Amino acid sequence: MIIDCHGHYTTAPVALETWRNRQVAALEDPTQQPKVADLNISDDELRESIANNQLKKMQERGSDLTIFSPRASFMAHHIGSFETSATWAAICNELCYRVSQLFPDNFVGAAMLPQSPGVDPKTCIPELERCVKEFGFVGINLNPDPSGGHWTSPPLSDRHWYPIYEKMVEYDVPAMVHVSTSCNACFHTTGAHYLNADTTAFMQFLTSDLFKDFPDLKFVIPHGGGAVPYHWGRFRGLAQELKKPLLKEQVLNNVFFDTCVYHQSGIDLLTKVIPVDNILFASEMIGAVRGIDPETDFYYDDTRRYIEATVNLSSEDRHKVYEGNARLVYPRLDAALKRKGL
Secondary structure (H helix, E strand, C coil), rough: CEEEEEEEEECCHHHHHHHHHHHHHCCCCCCCCCCCHHHCCCCCHHHHHHHHHHHHHHHHCCCCCCEEEHHHHCCHHHHHHHHHHHHHHHHHHHHHHHHHHHCCCCEEEEEEEHHHHHHCCHHHHHHHHHHHHCCCCEEEEEECCCCCCCCCCCCCCCHHHHHHHHHHHCCCCEEEEECCCCCCCCCCHHHHHHHHHHHHHHHHCCCCCHCCCCCCCEECHHHHHHCCCCCCCHHHHHHHCCCCCHHHHHHHEEEEEEECCCCCHHHHHHHHHHCCHHEEEECCCCCCCCCCCCCCCCCCCCCCHHHHHHCCCCCCHHHHHHHHHHHHCCCHHHHHHHHHHC
């Protein structure tokens, strides 16, 4: 089985974006405020949006199950108030849940949290609980920068985040550290802000004692870990100079990397530098990079091809990357698959 740990609902019916535009417009003109009931998306529309897109490519590329969350750039936690985010997150999460019900063998949900700049993370807990207990979601996406590129929140090691971490441990769900849209002109959303955030999150973990307080906490850093594998010697050296334990002892028991690295040399480096037990297969399919690579004539996000081609992984290692590690990092996924006999 091949489990893709990083999928977003980037192909949702256009009615979702139309509703969101009305919600944003209402921040200036309250008469534009839409009701949740105004959003009408049929099951047939959901089926079409998935069957002709994500599911089609999964079948073509040979992946079996995608951990599926709302579109990351649409989270836009910096827009409006907590109430704005709470309504928007609930709508987006419910759509992902409906997809998981329509295609139960192919998709399982991960939750968007209703974060808002300057608001206590405790406010996210009801939606987190709803998604885990009612929807059967197996993970969450945690935005370390709800301000949208201005980094006004404390680092992930700060006690500010502990209410969410306590619930993550209680429900045994990991968090993918994933920012949203950048509203800072210095940082392109997918080309800079995403990768900067991946690198920043890793450094925050490295310099903290977070995992002494939460030894069972698990994070997935997407996009191959940003700059981390490329500068692995720098991070090992910084840990040493800061009198921290070896990275394998300090961070890698709790932090994992996905394979959303869209070229062969990048995957070769990732799988050579990062221990195989810390790598989870992912594609972010139909996401930030959708085109065909003119050097290979294959889609950039066809990441299975890179895993198959790298010489750094044995057959046993590939099983870990494709399936085994995901079952360990997402324990609720493992239980769901066992119930299905998978």
